[in-house]
Amino acid sequence: MRWMGIVAIGLLAACGGSQTPAPKAGTAVQFVAFGDAGTGSAAQIAVGEAMGKVCAQRGCDFALELGDNFYASGVSSVDDAQFEAKFETPYRSLNFPIWVTLGNHDNSRGAGEGSDNARGNYQVDYHYLAGRLSEKWRMPARYYSFTAGDGLAEFFSLDSNPLTAIIADPSPEWNFVTYSQAQQEWLEQALKDSKAKWRVVFSHHPYLSNGLHGNAGSFDGQPAVMPGSSAGGPWKQMLDATMCAQGVELMVVGHDHDLQHLQPVDSCGRTHFIVSGAAEGPRTFGDATRNAAFWQQDLTLGFFLVRLEPTQYTVTGYTLDAQNQPVIAYQQTLPKP
DSSP, X not given: OGGGOEEEEEOOOOOTTOSSOOOOTTTOEEEEEEOSOOSOOHHHHHHHHHHHHHHHHHOOSEEEEOSXXXXXXOOSSTTOTHHIIIIITTTTXXXXXXXXXXXXXXXXXXXXXXXXXXXXXXXXXXXXXXXXXXXXXXXXXXXXXXXXXXXXXXXXXXXOGGGTOSSXXXXXXXXXXXXXXXXXXXXXXXXHHOOOSEEEEEOSSOSSOSSSSOSXXXXXXXXXXXXXXXXXXXXXXXXXXXXXXXXXXXXXXXXXXXXXXXXXXXXXXXXXXXXXXXXXXXOOOSOTTSSOEEEEEOSSOEEEEEXXXXXXXXXXXXXXXXTSOEEEEEEEEEEOO
């Protein structure tokens, strides 16, 4: 079945309509990252238009959409009208690929409990749908990889949901033990095989976060006790054995509805972290001091622009002002980890 396939795809895309030239192949990769926006509201549309303005001015190769793409419980078919109302319309000014990962609300029967992973497969199927409104949507499998910048960077989209569900999916194929093992084996090999200078993991659920949900292994204040996935213990274990063990440079996630650029921690080596879940319904932090941050902002709409270069990277945090115009709230260039 196609939605269970594991896909590696090459990409070298330029930002349509850019007023500045896109980076030359192999010299830089630039993208916007956003998540937790999927109701079709005025706020979601405003953030989509703000990202379009930034990319028209600065140049973007693609975007990462970080899950919870359709509130409150995903889509019900590949022809669901939500694809137009909550994706195509809000992001009509983004004239480049949008690489998408699955969130807990995309795999739910109710409000984000994560108990119906089969619903997420429709989002994979939309990637292959002939005659869709645009070619922006990119989700060739539930977890997959693609390369950018003539091999400068490789991106690994992970499916965190069966490993973090509040209510376990009753179907055996989504058992968090076997699903974690299969995904871990794929990721271990894919990271070893990667020749990219930058390896970027992106997913919905975080490894670290100062937001309401918190760190993997103790999500929502729960003790990390096996067996059970709601605290994110299986998710943390898989990332420890792969992303952290192999020194992935950057992880980009959503789930918490705020903006965070977090420093590396001893438990995960050199990996830096970005949380970008403020693209529609911003919230307050859970504990702003839980993890050391380069910068963070809650209670505001916004997104990140990230530029990867061979020896450094630049993170720009944008928020929206009272007129819904994008404003640089933070920018920092750091050496490549």
